[in-house]
Amino acid sequence: MAVSETLRLQTSAKVNLFLSVLGRRGDGYHELQGIFHTVDLVDDLAAAPTDGDIRVDVESEEGAALLPKLSENLVYRAAMALKEHAGVSGGAELNLTKRIPIGGGLGGGSSNAAGTLLALDRLWELHLEQATLLEMAAQLGSDVPFCLSGAGTSLVAGRGEQLAPLPPPPTLLWFVLGLSDVPLLTPEVYSSLKEDEVGIEQSPAPMTMALAEGDVAEVAALLSNDLEPPAFRLRPELAAKKHALVDAGVLGAGLSGSGPTLFGIVADRQSAERVAGRVGDVFDRVAVVCSTPSCLRFV
Numbered sequence: 001m002a003v004s005e006t007l008r009l010q011t012s013a014k015v016n017l018f019l020s021v022l023g024r025r026g027d028g029y030h031e032l033q034g035i036f037h038t039v040d041l042v043d044d045l046a047a048a049p050t051d052g053d054i055r056v057d058v059e060s061e062e063g064a065a066l067l068p069k070l071s072e073n074l075v076y077r078a079a080m081a082l083k084e085h086a087g088v089s090g091g092a093e094l095n096l097t098k099r100i101p102i103g104g105g106l107g108g109g110s111s112n113a114a115g116t117l118l119a120l121d122r123l124w125e126l127h128l129e130q131a132t133l134l135e136m137a138a139q140l141g142s143d144v145p146f147c148l149s150g151a152g153t154s155l156v157a158g159r160g161e162q163l164a165p166l167p168p169p170p171t172l173l174w175f176v177l178g179l180s181d182v183p184l185l186t187p188e189v190y191s192s193l194k195e196d197e198v199g200i201e202q203s204p205a206p207m208t209m210a211l212a213e214g215d216v217a218e219v220a221a222l223l224s225n226d227l228e229p230p231a232f233r234l235r236p237e238l239a240a241k242k243h244a245l246v247d248a249g250v251l252g253a254g255l256s257g258s259g260p261t262l263f264g265i266v267a268d269r270q271s272a273e274r275v276a277g278r279v280g281d282v283f284d285r286v287a288v289v290c291s292t293p294s295c296l297r298f299v
């Protein structure tokens with residue numbers, strides 16, 4: 001049995017308001033502590049049932065050059081993992097329209113993978129337990145469980161798969177995203193961390209408290225990401241671009257994930273538009289976004 005109509009959902013980007021790298025692990029990953037927050041820069045995903053294979057079609061403003069080949073595409077991998085796990089004989093056609101930059105440090109691929117699991121679980125009427133879907137999500141990528149969890153803001157630990165959802169902040173957070181057309185490879189950023197940049201004692205508690213109080217200025221002041229030094233070494237122009245955001249009047253600025261996207265936090269939409277106008281020449285693209293309640297939304 002399968003749902004016959006096309007299911008459509010939006011999958012959101014996320015920023016890291018806090019990211020502390022606690023140590024290297026034996027399995028090639030790093031132990032993390034972080035706070036993830038979803039924003040309304042979204043990709044559109046449509047899933048329709050077919051009799052045969054999994055087909056994935058991706059439309060991207062960035063063109064074909066940056067798209068991974070099919071076997072590495074997270075939408076395809078998520079669909080195949082679910083099909084094999086549940087022994088589904090039918091297939092699906094998945095159409096993805098990308099707006100979240102590929103390799104931008106905004107978790108776009110992870111949110112696409114989470115959206116695929118959720119859409120196909122519904123399309124194929126599998127009704128899998130959330131715990132099973134979360135386990136599959138963790139195998140697809142460290143950030144996929146967060147996107148699947150339904151939380152818009154969460155404390156994350158482990159390699160990213162251990163989640164403790166936080167209540168949504170009482171006020172929307174507004175961001176200016178400074179995007180780059182040239183991706184950064186996450187493994188390269190992690191492997192460029194120096195010994196003394198790992199395991200620095202930091203607590204997410206002050207950021208958690210600032211979020212709970214809706215204290216935007218404090219959230220902005222507390223932004224921290226241990227991946228900034230290695231990302232800035234790999235892409236030295238990012239440090240100047242972060243300063244440009246600060247000079248343009250943001251309350252605080254930081255690197256999103258492993259970069260190269262930079263973001264600034266501002267008080268409201270008007271301030272965001274003003275800052276975006278001032279840094280338009282600094283970045284390849286600029287986007288004004290705000291908090292979303294969750295990474296995934298059926299439309």
Ligand code: C5P
Nearest residue numbers: 028029030032141142159160186187190
């Ligand atoms: O899990 P995911 O496939 O998204 O991770 C991509 C790469 O990022 C990993 O291969 C690893 O090099 C790095 N990574 C890490 N520690 C984490 C998450 C990612 O070292 N917690």
